[in-house]
Amino acid sequence: MKPTLRKFAPVILIVGVFVFWEFFCLAAGISELVLPRPTRILAAFFEYAPAIWPHAWQTLYTTLVGFTFGVMIGLSLGVLIGSSKLAYDTAYPLLVGISSIPKVAVVPILVLWFGAGTVPAILTAMIICIFPIVVNVSTGIATVEPELEDVMRSLKAKRWEMLWNVGLPRSMPYFFASLKVAITLSFVGSVIAETVASNKGVGNMMLIASSSFNVPLVFAGLMILAIMGITLYAIFSVVERRMVGWALRK
Amino acid sequence: MSNARFVELEDVGVTFGEGPEQTEALQPTSLTVERGDFLAFVGPSGCGKSTILKLVSELLRPTTGNIFFGGRELGAKPVRVGMAFQSASLLPWMSVRDNVMLPLKIVPPFKAGFRKKKHGEYLERANALLEQVGLEDFADKSPWQLSGGMMQRANLCRALIHDPDILLLDEPFGALDQFTREELWQTLQDLWIDRKSTVMLVTHDLREAAYLANRICVMSPRPGRIIDDRQVSFARPRPIDLTFEPDFVTLVQELRGLIVHAPKARKVDAT
Numbered sequence: 001m002k003p004t005l006r007k008f009a010p011v012i013l014i015v016g017v018f019v020f021w022e023f024f025c026l027a028a029g030i031s032e033l034v035l036p037r038p039t040r041i042l043a044a045f046f047e048y049a050p051a052i053w054p055h056a057w058q059t060l061y062t063t064l065v066g067f068t069f070g071v072m073i074g075l076s077l078g079v080l081i082g083s084s085k086l087a088y089d090t091a092y093p094l095l096v097g098i099s100s101i102p103k104v105a106v107v108p109i110l111v112l113w114f115g116a117g118t119v120p121a122i123l124t125a126m127i128i129c130i131f132p133i134v135v136n137v138s139t140g141i142a143t144v145e146p147e148l149e150d151v152m153r154s155l156k157a158k159r160w161e162m163l164w165n166v167g168l169p170r171s172m173p174y175f176f177a178s179l180k181v182a183i184t185l186s187f188v189g190s191v192i193a194e195t196v197a198s199n200k201g202v203g204n205m206m207l208i209a210s211s212s213f214n215v216p217l218v219f220a221g222l223m224i225l226a227i228m229g230i231t232l233y234a235i236f237s238v239v240e241r242r243m244v245g246w247a248l249r250k
Numbered sequence: 251m252s253n254a255r256f257v258e259l260e261d262v263g264v265t266f267g268e269g270p271e272q273t274e275a276l277q278p279t280s281l282t283v284e285r286g287d288f289l290a291f292v293g294p295s296g297c298g299k300s301t302i303l304k305l306v307s308e309l310l311r312p313t314t315g316n317i318f319f320g321g322r323e324l325g326a327k328p329v330r331v332g333m334a335f336q337s338a339s340l341l342p343w344m345s346v347r348d349n350v351m352l353p354l355k356i357v358p359p360f361k362a363g364f365r366k367k368k369h370g371e372y373l374e375r376a377n378a379l380l381e382q383v384g385l386e387d388f389a390d391k392s393p394w395q396l397s398g399g400m401m402q403r404a405n406l407c408r409a410l411i412h413d414p415d416i417l418l419l420d421e422p423f424g425a426l427d428q429f430t431r432e433e434l435w436q437t438l439q440d441l442w443i444d445r446k447s448t449v450m451l452v453t454h455d456l457r458e459a460a461y462l463a464n465r466i467c468v469m470s471p472r473p474g475r476i477i478d479d480r481q482v483s484f485a486r487p488r489p490i491d492l493t494f495e496p497d498f499v500t501l502v503q504e505l506r507g508l509i510v511h512a513p514k515a516r517k518v519d520a521t
Contacts, residue, residue, distance in 0.1 A: 148339040
């Protein structure tokens with residue numbers, strides 16, 4: 001395959017999927033109530049744009065606030081757990097246990113405690129993204145090569161000097177990799193919380209649209225979520241490449 | 251401080267574990283190392299060679315006995331140690347030069363002025379050392395852009411930049427091919443002649459020990475003890491061709507014989 005073709009192959013595939021979707025719906029005569037065509041979704045997106053924006057902002061806002069808190073908590077917990085063998089061995093089983101609970105199931109509890117609206121959405125976005133960060137950062141710090149540790153210890157490096165000079169920089173690739181996972185999970189969290197208990201946000205908008213059988217609007221909501229998710233993922237990919245390019249050997 | 255008894259091990263023994271799973275890594279051993287000497291430890295794997303280095307660098311505490319450094323008990327006054335292992339373990343997010351400068355950031359008294367001096371005095375110090383080992387053109391490269399031999403050169407620089415009282419090398423050239431290894435022997439010899447550091451080298455390459463060291467200690471299989479301790483008096487600087495001289499070959503064969511015919515490990519009653 002030619003290099004240029006190789007570069008554009010993913011774009012061609014994505015466009016191809018949409019074109020196939022469009023023509024499949026047309027050819028099979030699928031009702032708009034079941035699966036609207038991409039052009040109809042796009043039309044709905046522009047038609048309802050003024051109504052969509054406030055919801056999109058709300059979702060972006062809850063996601064980013066929850067994500068920011070999640071990153072701060074996740075990073076500190078990860079450093080704390082990773083920098084001590086005892087803490088790592090003690091806390092790891094609990095972490096794995098908690099992270100295997102479907103966080104979605106926590107939403108009703110949060111609503112019970114904080115009422116419907118913005119707060120449970122932020123908290124869900126936060127809780128859902130803490131664990132991948134904690135697990136990654138603590139693993140990055142805890143798996144420093146024993147030889148390197150011996151070199152540092154023979155230099156009589158203190159604990160925080162070890163952490164600052166070796167542990168933290170070493171865990172950064174793990175951290176940025178987990179950020180990409182975490183931001184997409186945060187979206188999942190806030191949208192689900194909005195769907196269950198909120199009168200604002202894309203999740204809520206999609207719920208209302210589907211109850212009034214406005215299926216193109218439901219799909220338009222899906223589209224705006226995809227756009228926001230992909231954009232943030234791309235931003236973190238760029239940040240990752242700039243910050244920890246050494247791990248990718250670039 | 252006394253030069254003849256720079257490092258002194260007094261009946262130092264190491265035992266790992268407790269109860270029935272107890273293993274003796276090092277039988278009570280006594281040893282004195284002169285300041286500026288180049289000492290090599292050879293012996294079968296698992297004989298406690300590395301244990302001795304870990305004792306001197308305070309990574310490990312002896313189960314029995316005492317270690318003195320410059321006449322004082324180890325731990326009384328911080329001993330500046332330079333250490334290098336078989337894996338170069340350079341930090342991949344730093345340039346080669348910054349890797350070499352790492353000890354200056356951590357070891358007193360250098361660390362006090364690190365922020366100010368890292369662009370001046372320390373930078374020159376690192377550059378001079380890198381030039382001495384032939385890495386001046388690779389100072390700004392990332393470690394992974396270096397070959398295995400170059401990584402070990404940088405590793406040696408990192409072990410020496412803070413003027414350690416003692417240089418501890420644990421099979422530093424074990425993973426290199428023969429030609430690269432011999433090149434690095436010469437580099438290390440030049441560095442030693444230049445700095446007259448005290449070196450303790452652990453190796454299982456008998457030619458390496460015979461070429462580099464002033465004194466060779468042969469160790470028995472686990473639990474380790476020193477079964478032979480001899481001086482090596484070839485004139486310095488030693489050319490690499492020395493390794494083909496009859497005297498050299500005889501020495502290597504003798505060392506080999508000592509290790510092959512060493513008494514097998516036996517249970518020793520603690521007395």
